[in-house]
Every structure is written in C-alpha cells, then in structure tokens.
Amino acid sequence: MLKIILTVAVIAAVYFFLIKKPAVEKKRRNRAEAEAKKPGLDEDIMVECEKCGTFVSSKEAIIVGGKxxxxxxxxxxx
Ligand SMILES: [Zn+2]
Structure with missing residues (x-):
C-alpha cells in the first residue's frame, strides 16, 4: 500500500514539475517583455484629472491644453 502511495506521489511530483516549469518560463518571458516595454511615456500610466482629481490611465485620459x-x-x- 505504501508503495502505491509513493508511486502516485512520484508521478504527481513529476507531473507537477513538468506542468509548472513552462508556466514559470512563460511568466518570466512576460515580465521580460513588460520590462522591455517600460521606456516610453506613451505607456499606460495613471494621471490625475485636473478638475475632479480622479485617476485615469493616460490612454483613456483626455488631454486639453496639456492637462x-x-x-x-x-x-x-x-
Ligand atoms: Zn474629472
């Protein structure tokens, strides 16, 4: 009985390892892409509304007279 549990545990560990590794790799790649994108002020940053103080992303914000x-x-x- 113990042998079966050990076998299942080993299979689960191997399975987990095989499944998890590409996910980590993908996450790392996404982060690298995000880092690469960072420079440039036209990126998505939060800006404060000149009138009501609400924070909106620079992509959605309306710019009038530089504000x-x-x-x-x-x-x-x-
Ligand atoms: Zn506003």
Missing part, C-alpha cells in the same frame, strides 16, 4: 482630464465633461469639451 489631463478623466472625461469630456471635466475637460469642458463635447
């Missing part, structure tokens, strides 16, 4: 706004109503445009 960031969270929405068109804050920016005063239609």
């Amino acid at each position: 960031y706004y969270c929405s068109k109503s804050c920016a005063g445009v239609k």
Whole structure:
C-alpha cells in the first residue's frame, strides 16, 4: 500500500514539475517583455484629472491644453 502511495506521489511530483516549469518560463518571458516595454511615456500610466482629481490611465485620459482630464465633461469639451 505504501508503495502505491509513493508511486502516485512520484508521478504527481513529476507531473507537477513538468506542468509548472513552462508556466514559470512563460511568466518570466512576460515580465521580460513588460520590462522591455517600460521606456516610453506613451505607456499606460495613471494621471490625475485636473478638475475632479480622479485617476485615469493616460490612454483613456483626455488631454486639453496639456492637462489631463478623466472625461469630456471635466475637460469642458463635447
Ligand atoms: Zn474629472
């Protein structure tokens, strides 16, 4: 009985090891890609709305006169 448990444990360990390794590798690659992307101010950063103080991502923010706004109503445009 103990032998069966040990066998199952070894198989599980090997299986876990084989499954987990590529995932770690992938995560590391994603991080490397993220690091590589970091330089550049046009990336997704949080900016504060000039009017109401809400933080919005720079991609969604509306820029009027060099200032960031969270929405068109804050920016005063239609
Ligand atoms: Zn706002």
